Amino acid sequence: MQIEFLNLGRVNAEYDSAIRESIDRVLRSGYYILGEETAAFEREFARYCGVTHCIGVANGLDALHLILRGYGIAPGDEVIVPANTFIATWLAVSLVGARIVPVEPDPSTWNIAPERIEEAITSRTRAIMPVHLYGAPADMDAILDIARRHRLRVIEDAAQAHGARYGGLRAGSLGDAAGFSFYPGKNLGALGDGGAITTNDDELAERLRKLRNYGSSIKYQHEVAGVNSRLDEMQSAVLRVKLQHLDADNARRAALAAAYREALAETPLELIRVPEQAQSVWHLFAVRTPRRDALRDYLASRGVGTQIHYPVPCHRQAAFADQAWSALPVTELLQSEILSLPMAPYLSADDVAYVAAQVKAFFA
Ligand SMILES: *Cc1c(COP(=O)(O)O)cnc(C)c1O
Numbered sequence: 078m079q080i081e082f083l084n085l086g087r088v089n090a091e092y093d094s095a096i097r098e099s100i101d102r103v104l105r106s107g108y109y110i111l112g113e114e115t116a117a118f119e120r121e122f123a124r125y126c127g128v129t130h131c132i133g134v135a136n137g138l139d140a141l142h143l144i145l146r147g148y149g150i151a152p153g154d155e156v157i158v159p160a161n162t163f164i165a166t167w168l169a170v171s172l173v174g175a176r177i178v179p180v181e182p183d184p185s186t187w188n189i190a191p192e193r194i195e196e197a198i199t200s201r202t203r204a205i206m207p208v209h210l211y212g213a214p215a216d217m218d219a220i221l222d223i224a225r226r227h228r229l230r231v232i233e234d235a236a237q238a239h240g241a242r243y244g245g246l247r248a249g250s251l252g253d254a255a256g257f258s259f260y261p262g263k264n265l266g267a268l269g270d271g272g273a274i275t276t277n278d279d280e281l282a283e284r285l286r287k288l289r290n291y292g293s294s295i296k297y298q299h300e301v302a303g304v305n306s307r308l309d310e311m312q313s314a315v316l317r318v319k320l321q322h323l324d325a326d327n328a329r330r331a332a333l334a335a336a337y338r339e340a341l342a343e344t345p346l347e348l349i350r351v352p353e354q355a356q357s358v359w360h361l362f363a364v365r366t367p368r369r370d371a372l373r374d375y376l377a378s379r380g381v382g383t384q385i386h387y388p389v390p391c392h393r394q395a396a397f398a399d400q401a402w403s404a405l406p407v408t409e410l411l412q413s414e415i416l417s418l419p420m421a422p423y424l425s426a427d428d429v430a431y432v433a434a435q436v437k438a439f440f441a
Pocket of ligand 1: 272
């Protein structure tokens with residue numbers, strides 16, 4: 078048996094004819110940038126997330142970076158980020174010239190540890206950027222409480238958490254603003270790059286609509302030195318199709334995750350703890366073991382594809398070698414032990430049973 082880590086062709090095959098129709102519609106319209114499809118997707122995604130504004134942008138990194146710019150966060154400011162995340166979270170902060178302040182994860186949820194945030198706050202701290210890692214919302218009650226007491230912005234990196242809930246509210250509506258990615262492998266994935274910002278902040282939304290479009294709201298009038306970062310009509314049309322099926326896809330992922338958790342409960346693998354108020358959308362199904370590399374090789378020999386998210390922590394990347402980072406032992410240990418098993422809406426219960434059986438055989 079052969080179970081790939083992820084096959085995006087199979088993900089999109091489910092919606093083949095609807096996607097083709099939507100692409101045809103855009104092709105014939107003769108309108109490809111900032112037209113009706115993007116406006117409609119922005120309305121639909123804002124409603125889905127339970128916010129008043131959605132601003133489509135070119136990718137998830139731009140979404141995060143433009144929120145920071147929109148709030149005027151700049152050199153001299155500090156932004157608190159999780160130490161264990163995809164590098165885009167950190168790059169968003171370095172793009173505005175602010176200082177990256179990494180905070181260690183909670184060893185049970187693997188998300189940023191709220192009790193370690195407070196000790197990282199200084200007079201220069203402007204924002205906390207929690208990541209809902211692997212689709213599970215961070216401990217937002219504690220994070221929002223700290224932010225309120227210290228008057229900090231909370232910017233969600235929701236790139237892995239389309240549709241996740243915390244206390245009944247959707248990711249993207251939990252802080253001041255949120256950045257989403259529609260990179261093809263995400264739970265809501267385009268056929269190329271795409272991203273969006275969600276917020277209830279009217280002023281921020283207005284600034285961001287200009288910033289993403291050359292600093293302009295009226296053609297050829299440029300009020301600020303903006304960038305070109307727009308979600309295009311083709312991607313918006315595809316995303317409108319897939320948004321209709323996002324809850325069903327996420328329910329499928331949750332069922333597969335429950336099957337994995339039950340089947341793996343008796344193994345020495347450590348599984349993620351999802352806080353009671355949180356509902357994960359299982360972007361990834363990651364497990365943890367000190368025997369990670371041997372398990373990975375064994376699974377490969379049995380036809381099971383796996384990945385490591387992420388093999389090198391941000392503070393160990395050459396890109397950030399010019400800065401002195403404090404010791405981050407929890408992050409480093411986690412990074413050396415994590416392994417992501419196959420997770421996609423098209424997988425069957427039998428696929429998950431096969432993977433779990435191979436894991437059990439490895440530990441037997
Ligand atoms: C994917 C991702 C991003 C960036 O998204 P892009 O669209 O690839 O720029 C940011 N943060 C996290 C946590 C991600 O997983």
